Amino acid sequence: xxxxVSRLRAATLSLALLTPAGMARAQDAAYPQAHNGDGAVTNGxxxxxxxxxxxxxxxxxKRDDPLDRLKYIPLDDDGDIYLTLSGELRLRVNQTTNPNxxxxxxxxxxxxxxxxxxxxxxxxxxxxxxxxxxxxxxxxNLGVPAAxxxxxxxxxxxxxxxxxxxxxxxxxxxxxxxxxxxGPNLLASQRDNNTIRYTMNGWRFYAxxxxxxxxxxxxxxxxxxxxxxxxxxxxxxxxxxxxTVGVMLPRxxxxxxxxxxxxxxxxxxxxxxxxxxxxxxxxxxxxxxxLRGDVGRVNLDWSVNRQWGYYMTxxxxxxQAFIAQTYRLGKSKTAPRVGVHFDYASGGGGYGNGKxxxxxxxxxxxxxxxxxxxxxxxxxxxxTPNVSFSPVKDVRVLAEYEFAxxxxxxxxxxxxxxxxxxxxxxxxxxxIAELARxxxxxxITPRLSFTGRYEHLKAGAALTDAGYxxxxxxAGWLSFxx
Numbered sequence: 001x002x003x004x005v006s007r008l009r010a011a012t013l014s015l016a017l018l019t020p021a022g023m024a025r026a027q028d029a030a031y032p033q034a035h036n037g038d039g040a041v042t043n044g045x046x047x048x049x050x051x052x053x054x055x056x057x058x059x060x061x062k063r064d065d066p067l068d069r070l071k072y073i074p075l076d077d078d079g080d081i082y083l084t085l086s087g088e089l090r091l092r093v094n095q096t097t098n099p100n101x102x103x104x105x106x107x108x109x110x111x112x113x114x115x116x117x118x119x120x121x122x123x124x125x126x127x128x129x130x131x132x133x134x135x136x137x138x139x140x141n142l143g144v145p146a147a148x149x150x151x152x153x154x155x156x157x158x159x160x161x162x163x164x165x166x167x168x169x170x171x172x173x174x175x176x177x178x179x180x181x182x183g184p185n186l187l188a189s190q191r192d193n194n195t196i197r198y199t200m201n202g203w204r205f206y207a208x209x210x211x212x213x214x215x216x217x218x219x220x221x222x223x224x225x226x227x228x229x230x231x232x233x234x235x236x237x238x239x240x241x242x243x244t245v246g247v248m249l250p251r252x253x254x255x256x257x258x259x260x261x262x263x264x265x266x267x268x269x270x271x272x273x274x275x276x277x278x279x280x281x282x283x284x285x286x287x288x289x290x291l292r293g294d295v296g297r298v299n300l301d302w303s304v305n306r307q308w309g310y311y312m313t314x315x316x317x318x319x320q321a322f323i324a325q326t327y328r329l330g331k332s333k334t335a336p337r338v339g340v341h342f343d344y345a346s347g348g349g350g351y352g353n354g355k356x357x358x359x360x361x362x363x364x365x366x367x368x369x370x371x372x373x374x375x376x377x378x379x380x381x382x383x384t385p386n387v388s389f390s391p392v393k394d395v396r397v398l399a400e401y402e403f404a405x406x407x408x409x410x411x412x413x414x415x416x417x418x419x420x421x422x423x424x425x426x427x428x429x430x431x432i433a434e435l436a437r438x439x440x441x442x443x444i445t446p447r448l449s450f451t452g453r454y455e456h457l458k459a460g461a462a463l464t465d466a467g468y469x470x471x472x473x474x475a476g477w478l479s480f481x482x
Contacts, residue, residue, distance in 0.1 A: 030170060031208040035246065035260035035292070037182030037215055039190075043446050045481055047190045048179045049086045049117050050129045050157070058082075067447075067482045084119040085482075086131075090195075092477030096372055099141065101421070101459060101468040108139040111149065111477075113195045115156065125164055131157040135195030147224040148194040155229050156197055171207045177222060180204065182215055182244055183264060184290050184303040186322050186343075186377055189365035193373075196224060198363050201234045216243040221363070240362060242266030242286070249293075259293035259300070268362050273311055274418070275358065276351040276425075280312035284360060288320075297328040299337075311356050318346045318359040320377055326388070334396075336389035343369075347379020348408035351425045358411065366416035369402070370435060371455040371473045373416035380414075380432070381405045394443045402435040406462055413462055421468060429461030452476045 034040045038051040046052050054071035056062050058079060063069060070085040090113040099107040117131040133156040137149045159176030179190050180200045191198040200219035207214045218241040225231025246262040253259060266286040273282030288305030302325075307318040326339030348357035358378045369375035369382065386400040406413060409428050412420030435457050442450045455473040 031210065031213045031246075032248065032260070035248070035262075036208055036213060037206070037244065037246070039181050045446070047192055048181065049131065050119060050178075052084075052086070054084050055082075070482065080121075080123050082121050084121075086115075086117040086119070088113065088115040088479065088481045090477055090479045092475065094473070094475045096471060096473050098469045098471040101374060101457075101463060101471055103469050105141050107141040107143075109137055109142065109149075110139045111195055112136045117157070125162055127161050127163075129157060129159055129161070130155070133196055137195070147226040148191075148196045148198075151196050151224060151226050152228060154196055154224060154232050157199060166207075167209075169207045169209045173203060173205045175203045177201050178204065180217065180219060182217070183262075183266075184288070184301075184305075184322060184364075186303070186320075186364040186368060187286070187288075187305070187361050188363055191363065191365065193367050198222075200240065211248045213246040214244070215246075217241060237271040239269045240266070254295045257293065257295040259291060259295065262290040264288050264290070264305075266362070275311060275349075275356060276420075278312065282309065282311040282316075284309040284311075284316055286362075299326045299328070299339075301325070301341075307359055314349060314353070314356040316357075317355045318357050320345045320359045320361070322377075326386070334390045336387065338385075338387050340383065340385045343377060343380065343382040343384075344407070345377035345380045346407055347411045350379075350411045350420070352410075357408070358414075360418065369404070370416070370457065371437065371453055371475065372457060372471055374457060374471070375404060375432070375435075376414050376416045376418065378414045378418070379407050379411045381407050396441050396443075398437075398439045400435075400437040402433075402437070404432040404435065404460075405430045406432060409462075421463065421466060423466035424462055424468075427462055427465040429465055431460035432462045433460045434458045447482055448478070448480050450476070450478050 039046050039048050041051055044052060044054065057068050057072040073083040075081040075083060092111040094109040094111065096107045098104060114134040115131060120128040133154050135149055135151045137145050155177065157177050157179065159174050159178045161172055161174040163170060163172030177199050179197060181188050181190055199222045201222060202217065202219035204217040205215065220234040221238050221240065223233050223235040242265055244262055244264040246260060249257065249259040249261055251257060264286065267283065269283045271281050272279055285308050286305050288303060290303040292301045302323050304321045307316060309316040321344045322341070324339065324341035326337040329336045329338065345359040346357045349355050350358050361377050364377065366373050366376050382402055382404045384400050384402040386398065388396060388398040390396050409430050412425040413432050414420050435455060437455045439451065439453045444450060453475045457471045459468050459470045
């Protein structure tokens, strides 16, 4: 397997098995794309660029500008073999006061991302996809930037995929380096907050009908170096495997609804797990359910998972529950929404000899809790009311206020990398923080957008008793995609 993967990485193109819209396969029989495990597509664009379908650009009448020609480049007379090019340029500035929640000079990060991708379709059954990326960073008080923030060039994705139809099912397998997001966002995400995206190496199988789908995978994460493409390797210490079964529920379920339900069983092994200052092997199993979609004007995103296994000599017994819902105040899709999310992640045992009750997310979206990455769903209880609205056309604003507490006061407060805030395990206070967050996204054109974010973290006694401070975070970035 290692030899084949290394050859795939040496290329900037990869093969994939997606049937383009309007070609051989009837799209009304496909599993809804928003729930099929590849991620949502908005205005033609997706976070994982291979999830996009630009076959409509084969028609010159549907090309709006010269860049549209890059979305469908026929390589034979019939148009069965074609190439889609994609790219992104992102310029971003972050400003953080009291970095690491210690009283210190503010940190400023000036970050740039450049990504180029190529998607080669050979008929309806074979596809190569490849993506290269560059990440740059400068600023003040940076410390030592991680390879996901500063990297001259990486082969970010490179996979081959083949597909076919078996009855009403679209069946395929993808092999190589790829993004994986087939699960709740707080467990598995692209981590777009990074400059270089989080990717996995291995295989993923899928079978999708109109109402039922099945998926299975076996991956090792990418361990990025920062010296070029040659030092980006499969992480030998970690392995992530599992399976998912999904079903589209009847429209009459809970009234007029459009709901998907997934159940998943995952296994994550780590030779260098770390809790309580100790490092050793850990195997953690996840059994969970995920309900999401719309019921009238209510949008639901509910997931619960049970975790078990072992860490060194400790048995693991943990839970997570993420219960988010919003209500649309008008008939329009852009009408204001009000909502609240309740989040629970068990804690305890990280500094003891009994069962390890700290929940852990494989590679979830931590900015959901803190833009500064100072919280993660381990030993955490959180309640977050929120409202989103469009003050003017093409601008969407989200405002949230979060209250966060420890589940177990005898365990530490944990940050996004899974590491504890040193000394917090010695306190007895439960309250971690209150966080006020504001985000505005201005879609200037379908390709060009500007995002602004602000957060104030007011440290609670669980942090201040250990000497930690409050912090402000301000960021803005301009993103251009084609």
